[in-house]
Amino acid sequence: MTEKISIQPDYETKDETKAGNYFVSNYPPFSFWNEQDVPCVSSLLNSPSSGSAPLGIYYHVPFCRKRCHFCYFKVYTDKNSNDVRKYLASTIKELQSYSESNYVKGRKPKFVYFGGGTPSYLSAQQLEDLTDQMKAVLPWDDAEEVTFECEPGTLSEKKLEAIKKFGVTRLSLGVENFSDHILEINGRAHRSKEVFSAYKFAKELGFENINIDLIAGMLDETDENWTECVEQVKELSPDCVTIYQMEVPFNTGIFKSMKEGGKLTAPVADWPTKRRWVNQAYEALEKVGYTVTSAYTAVKNPEATKFVYRDRLWSGADMIGLGVSSFGHLGGIHYQNLTNIDHYCDTIESKKTPIRRALLTNDEERFIRELILQWKLGRVNQKYFNDKFGVNISERYYTVLSEWKGRGDLSEENEELVLSRSALLKVDTLLHSLFLPRHRNAERYV
Ligand SMILES: C[S@@+](CC[C@H](N)C(=O)[O-])C[C@H]1O[C@@H](n2cnc3c(N)ncnc32)[C@H](O)[C@@H]1O
Ligand code: SF4
Numbered sequence: 001m002t003e004k005i006s007i008q009p010d011y012e013t014k015d016e017t018k019a020g021n022y023f024v025s026n027y028p029p030f031s032f033w034n035e036q037d038v039p040c041v042s043s044l045l046n047s048p049s050s051g052s053a054p055l056g057i058y059y060h061v062p063f064c065r066k067r068c069h070f071c072y073f074k075v076y077t078d079k080n081s082n083d084v085r086k087y088l089a090s091t092i093k094e095l096q097s098y099s100e101s102n103y104v105k106g107r108k109p110k111f112v113y114f115g116g117g118t119p120s121y122l123s124a125q126q127l128e129d130l131t132d133q134m135k136a137v138l139p140w141d142d143a144e145e146v147t148f149e150c151e152p153g154t155l156s157e158k159k160l161e162a163i164k165k166f167g168v169t170r171l172s173l174g175v176e177n178f179s180d181h182i183l184e185i186n187g188r189a190h191r192s193k194e195v196f197s198a199y200k201f202a203k204e205l206g207f208e209n210i211n212i213d214l215i216a217g218m219l220d221e222t223d224e225n226w227t228e229c230v231e232q233v234k235e236l237s238p239d240c241v242t243i244y245q246m247e248v249p250f251n252t253g254i255f256k257s258m259k260e261g262g263k264l265t266a267p268v269a270d271w272p273t274k275r276r277w278v279n280q281a282y283e284a285l286e287k288v289g290y291t292v293t294s295a296y297t298a299v300k301n302p303e304a305t306k307f308v309y310r311d312r313l314w315s316g317a318d319m320i321g322l323g324v325s326s327f328g329h330l331g332g333i334h335y336q337n338l339t340n341i342d343h344y345c346d347t348i349e350s351k352k353t354p355i356r357r358a359l360l361t362n363d364e365e366r367f368i369r370e371l372i373l374q375w376k377l378g379r380v381n382q383k384y385f386n387d388k389f390g391v392n393i394s395e396r397y398y399t400v401l402s403e404w405k406g407r408g409d410l411s412e413e414n415e416e417l418v419l420s421r422s423a424l425l426k427v428d429t430l431l432h433s434l435f436l437p438r439h440r441n442a443e444r445y446v
Pocket of ligand 2 (some may be wrong): 063064071074089151
């Protein structure tokens with residue numbers, strides 16, 4: 001990154017944004033995943049599946065036009081068309097090997113998710129060829145949802161037509177903000193004009209579910225601008241709005257600049273401000289008919305607009321992770337692929353497993369994993385956990401839940417335990433108290 005990132009002076013509140021990840025995306029924490037458990041995945045793949053868990057596919061496209069200053073995903077901005085071709089071919093070989101395994105043979109994916117990086121970085125032709133090949137290996141005709149993440153500036157009408165044609169039902173646009181100044185100083189490649197044209201084409205093509213991602217607390221965000229962003233979203237009126245609170249993990253451009261300037265506090269809004277902004281957006285969206293369905297999402301019509309990938313994954317589905325640094329989850333085993341693209345491709349070419357680390361979870365860990373992920377929806381169903389894991393949540397977590405209730409963070413509605421709005425907005429900080437003692441205070445993102 002050659003551009004200079006605007007850094008404001010360190011400031012002090014009780015809850016500044018410090019470097020690191022706050023978002024809890026899985027359990028047990030990644031630092032417990034290891035090389036020793038990698039052979040467990042091969043053993044599982046050699047045996048037939050019990051057939052009870054639905055199957056999904058996550059496909060990672062690690063290419064972007066530009067690396068955003070806040071981004072912590074595995075992305076490359078310097079690959080040429082030969083590198084891309086080689087990568088796509090390797091992922092097909094990887095899928096082929098899953099489809100031939102006893103565990104996957106004969107099963108059909110219920111959901112497919114193209115994430116990144118930027119799936120929409122690929123050309124219409126590359127996407128058509130890739131998805132034809134994927135379907136030939138493992139047909140998608142039973143999929144309830146196919147999600148595709150896009151950076152708005154990469155979307156032409158022709159590309160969107162191709163995306164619609166190969167079966168995408170949920171189009172996710174990484175809008176992040178509507179101010180060109182904010183987009184620019186945060187290192188985004190797109191500008192607001194491209195958001196409006198991409199959104200218009202997507203609407204005309206009739207995608208079932210269009211989602212817009214926003215980040216609360218980008219560099220230089222202000223109350224005034226955020227209010228404007230919320231108004232813009234309301235005007236576009238997408239089926240789903242996802243709002244993340246800005247994090248500044250250690251592998252971001254922003255952190256690099258902080259380190260160079262000897263700063264401990266990230267030059268973005270503090271946590272109370274970010275929560276206030278998300279709350280403001282949710283309240284405004286609720287006023288025009290949206291429903292808040294998780295800590296990060298509001299949807300216009302909850303009956304019609306589902307998020308199958310999230311809901312399946314958070315209730316224990318199997319998911320094949322394809323591509324460099326992809327995460328997967330099969331038969332209670334977590335795994336992650338190699339994180340260097342050349343290493344990944346070469347390993348596939350030499351017919352070895354591209355998995356770098358895994359974790360064979362036990363029943364208790366699987367229970368806690370589902371519980372913490374489902375808390376992010378704002379409510380958990382006690383009967384579900386009793387039936388599936390034989391655990392009475394109220395008894396098992398009596399002390400923690402009493403504390404949450406005492407603070408007004410939690411209430412009970414029939415079978416369900418329900419988080420208050422303010423608790424939901426900081427849910428990622430609450431979840432650690434549900435971890436097993438050995439997993440608390442662990443390095444979560446390694
Ligand atoms: C893989 S990106 C989406 C697709 C595409 N690469 C793009 O950015 O337009 C997934 C989403 O993660 C969110 N995100 C990325 N870095 C973040 C950070 N540091 N803090 C909070 N959210 C972040 C952004 O909202 C982004 O749209
Ligand atoms: S476009 Fe998306 S994946 Fe790529 S660097 Fe930016 S946030 Fe990360």
